[in-house]
Amino acid sequence: MIKANIERIFKEIPGYVKVVAATKQRSPEQILEAINAGIRIVGENYVREAEKKIEIIGRKVYWHLIGHLQKNKVKKAIKIFDLIQTLDSIELAVLLDKECRRMNKTIFAMVEVNIAKEPQKTGVLPEDLIEFVKKVSQLENIKLVGLMTMGPYLDNLEDLRPYFREAKTLFERIKELWKDTLDWKYLSMGMSSSYKIAIEEGANMVRLGTVIFGPR
Numbered sequence: 171m172i173k174a175n176i177e178r179i180f181k182e183i184p185g186y187v188k189v190v191a192a193t194k195q196r197s198p199e200q201i202l203e204a205i206n207a208g209i210r211i212v213g214e215n216y217v218r219e220a221e222k223k224i225e226i227i228g229r230k231v232y233w234h235l236i237g238h239l240q241k242n243k244v245k246k247a248i249k250i251f252d253l254i255q256t257l258d259s260i261e262l263a264v265l266l267d268k269e270c271r272r273m274n275k276t277i278f279a280m281v282e283v284n285i286a287k288e289p290q291k292t293g294v295l296p297e298d299l300i301e302f303v304k305k306v307s308q309l310e311n312i313k314l315v316g317l318m319t320m321g322p323y324l325d326n327l328e329d330l331r332p333y334f335r336e337a338k339t340l341f342e343r344i345k346e347l348w349k350d351t352l353d354w355k356y357l358s359m360g361m362s363s364s365y366k367i368a369i370e371e372g373a374n375m376v377r378l379g380t381v382i383f384g385p386r
């Protein structure tokens with residue numbers, strides 16, 4: 171079933187769109203099945219959970235952190251993840267940079283934007299985004315490569331379009347502003363229910379759980 175789901179998804183989306191398999195609560199066996207079907211990026215929400223799975227599966231795929239990163243997990247996160255999609259505060263960025271320097275590493279990261287300004291959600295507010303990128307781009311051990319957003323939960327999926335559109339506008343603005351210094355390339359938005367709309371509105375990376383693995 172996992173294999174058939176992935177093949178169907180690959181057929182229906184454009185080739186430039188990167189699929190991140192969102193694998194929270196999925197077993198290593200399920201994840202390996204997805205990898206065998208062509209998944210190259212695995213997104214985990216928790217450092218501990220990812221650590222256990224990476225021990226079993228290894229580094230034959232890229233591991234992305236797609237959940238909020240707690241400050242006390244920063245060192246571990248640097249060791250195990252290839253990319254942090256959820257950079258959401260200056261304090262976290264400064265800490266990441268500092269620990270990376272200590273470990274003589276650079277880490278790829280994306281800025282999480284709280285596009286609907288939901289108070290219960292993490293993420294940089296849209297109006298603070300440019301200033302945020304300005305600051306983080308000066309940190310030598312973090313390489314910013316794009317923008318990630320969750321989008322609000324809405325009954326009518328069509329109502330998501332304006333939020334995705336705004337994220338795309340911000341993404342393009344940053345790309346233009348830092349065209350000489352940043353390799354700014356990924357716009358990660360859209361989940362199982364919303365990835366088609368997200369791609370139509372400009373996403374080039376989607377994070378899919380349920381449509382690949384079935385209900386959690």
Ligand SMILES: *Cc1c(COP(=O)(O)O)cnc(C)c1O
Binds near residue numbers: 360361363378380381
């Ligand atoms: C779980 C999760 C997803 C995927 O959700 P589905 O609805 O199962 O596709 C995407 N992004 C993040 C950050 C998640 O935690």
